[in-house]
Amino acid sequence: MAAGAAYYDADGVEQFQAAHVVVLACNGVGTPRLLLNSASGRFPNGLANSSGLVGRNLMFHPYAQVYGFDEPTDSNRAPPTCLWSKEFYETDLSRGFVRGYTFQFGRGVGPVAEAVASEAKGLIPWGAGHHAAFRRLSGHRLGLSAICEDLPEEHNRVTLDPVLKDSHGIPAPRIDYKIGENMARMMEHGVARGNEVLAAAEATDICVNSPILYGGWHLLGTARMGADPARSVVNEWGRSHDVKNLFIVDGSLFVTSGGVNPTSTIQALALYIADQMKQRLVNLFD
Amino acid sequence: MPPDGPLTPAQSEDLRILAGIMIPASTEFDVPGADDPAIQADIVATLGRDTGLVREALDQLARLAGLALAGLDPARREAAAMALRAKGGAAVATLTRVVLQCYYRDDRVVRSLGLEPRPPIRRVMYWRMATGHCSTPSGRGRPRGAARSLLGYSTIRLTQAGR
Numbered sequence: 253m254a255a256g257a258a259y260y261d262a263d264g265v266e267q268f269q270a271a272h273v274v275v276l277a278c279n280g281v282g283t284p285r286l287l288l289n290s291a292s293g294r295f296p297n298g299l300a301n302s303s304g305l306v307g308r309n310l311m312f313h314p315y316a317q318v319y320g321f322d323e324p325t326d327s328n329r330a331p332p333t334c335l336w337s338k339e340f341y342e343t344d345l346s347r348g349f350v351r352g353y354t355f356q357f358g359r360g361v362g363p364v365a366e367a368v369a370s371e372a373k374g375l376i377p378w379g380a381g382h383h384a385a386f387r388r389l390s391g392h393r394l395g396l397s398a399i400c401e402d403l404p405e406e407h408n409r410v411t412l413d414p415v416l417k418d419s420h421g422i423p424a425p426r427i428d429y430k431i432g433e434n435m436a437r438m439m440e441h442g443v444a445r446g447n448e449v450l451a452a453a454e455a456t457d458i459c460v461n462s463p464i465l466y467g468g469w470h471l472l473g474t475a476r477m478g479a480d481p482a483r484s485v486v487n488e489w490g491r492s493h494d495v496k497n498l499f500i501v502d503g504s505l506f507v508t509s510g511g512v513n514p515t516s517t518i519q520a521l522a523l524y525i526a527d528q529m530k531q532r533l534v535n536l537f538d
Numbered sequence: 539m540p541p542d543g544p545l546t547p548a549q550s551e552d553l554r555i556l557a558g559i560m561i562p563a564s565t566e567f568d569v570p571g572a573d574d575p576a577i578q579a580d581i582v583a584t585l586g587r588d589t590g591l592v593r594e595a596l597d598q599l600a601r602l603a604g605l606a607l608a609g610l611d612p613a614r615r616e617a618a619a620m621a622l623r624a625k626g627g628a629a630v631a632t633l634t635r636v637v638l639q640c641y642y643r644d645d646r647v648v649r650s651l652g653l654e655p656r657p658p659i660r661r662v663m664y665w666r667m668a669t670g671h672c673s674t675p676s677g678r679g680r681p682r683g684a685a686r687s688l689l690g691y692s693t694i695r696l697t698q699a700g701r
Contacts, residue, residue: 328653363642363651368635378560378623379616383567390651 253537254299254498260420273529273536276500277522280310280471283504284410285425287475300475300492305485307411307474309404310429311509315468316439318446319358319395320455327360327391334359340398340445341511349437353398353511355445360393373459394455398442399468401511405432410474431463439463470514475504489532490525496537501525543589545582548606549596554578555607556599557637559619569650572641580640588636594629598622 256270276283284307290299298306335357343350361369366389370376376385413426431439439462450458478484481493486505492498501522503514510517529536545553558573570577585592602625603610603618610618622630641647645655 363648363653364639367638367642371634371638372631378619380562382561383564383569387567387651 254495264420272497274495274498276475276498277502278504279502279518280474280504280506281410281425281427282471283500283502284474285412285423288410288412289422295494300485300494300498302494303482303485305406305476305483308406308409309473309476309507310408310410310427310471311402311404311473311506312429313402313468313470313509313511313513314400314431314435314439314463316353316398316400316442316446316460316462317395317464318397318443318450318458318460318462319393320450320453320458321389321392322394322450322453322455324391325359325394327393328362332358332360340441347437347441349434349441351401351403351434351438351508351511353400353438353442355442356397356399358393358395358397360391363390366390366393375457375459389457394450394453396442396446396449397464397468398439398446399511399513400435400438400442402435402472402509403432404473404476404508470503470509472503472506472509472514475500476507477505478507489528490521491536499525499529545585545589545593545596549593550578550582552596552599552607553581553592553633555615556596556619556622556633557581557641559616560634560637561641567650569647570644572637574644577640577644580644581636584636584640588632591629591632592636595622595633598625598627598629 254271254274256268257274258266258268261267276286278286284298287300287306288298291297292299295301297304300306333356337355337357339355340347341352341354343352360366367376367386370386370389375389376382408429409427411426411428412423414423416424416426418424443460443462447458447460475485476483477486477488477490479488481487484493484507486492486500490499490501490505492500501518503518505521506514506517554573557578558571561572563569563571563574572578572581599618599622600606602621603614607615607618623634648655
């Protein structure tokens, strides 16, 4: 049983908060970091880690983005993300990969984002031609992003950095992650379909960001949920297999990433686990 | 000089000249250049944690130019600036982003693009779902589109946190 949580307060003084129930919600990097940093004589490999899976199976959402420029898109009048397609979401082995992606359509960005992105792509020059080039592009962007379903691979993982520490001397997380072959093929497929859509729309100045650097890096999978204690960190209602009063309610529970943004699912899982705790209150720690 | 300390006067002057080369004023589009005093003030106020990389980019520029930009004729200034852009790298990308960010949020520039210089949602905005248009309490807002409501004849009041 967990006794509570130790933490540093705003003055840097270590404090201890006793608790009957400990609920972790630090997501796919913070949660394994905390569990691994909670190693003790009884739990030498980290808390709740008898399976050895704490920190493993780290998943993201690598986005394969294709965009071009077309007719005015009214991009200043509403959120840029405006349409989704699930056409390539389910497995079709003829595509050369398992699982799939959501195609997310966007219609432009604001002036600052357009200027920064298109200057970096070489579409907007410095000097006299700058203004005309910018005005040709601004408000005309049409883009597609494949939100690709990442799959669990144990070598993609969060561990504790042997050197780097935070300001309190607590080991920092270290992330080892490599885009797998299945993911690479999925992203290539998304880029190809995106190019087809933009070509059909007669878009110009087509650009590819695959993966995009600034988004999609959702933190998932490092304390996976499951019925088998040898193959999961928490049970099917969020309780640690090893520590009966420790619960996890964040993205680290995911067993696959899905091909959609995860926040709604994280919220649903948190509500589900809270409800399970309430319903099982009489024998919560059995 | 600490990495995030202010730029020296010479560095600030090089930054001003470089910004003006990147984005010159235009009478055709009725916009200032990025060397405009207000935009420069915004750049300086915005640097923050980017100061170290911006300083590094300006050091690269100084090496490429051979001396301060202010001491060069326009053609050599532009040649040094273009050489810096061709060189690329994180420092140059950071400097470029800061200049673009501050330039394209300047009210005069935003207006020149046909946009209103304001955040996407005003501090207090009434979204009249029933009639399908937005207006502000001051009555200055104009109807925006004809959104069809699934919520019936309701009015939603959007208020920024802290207001």
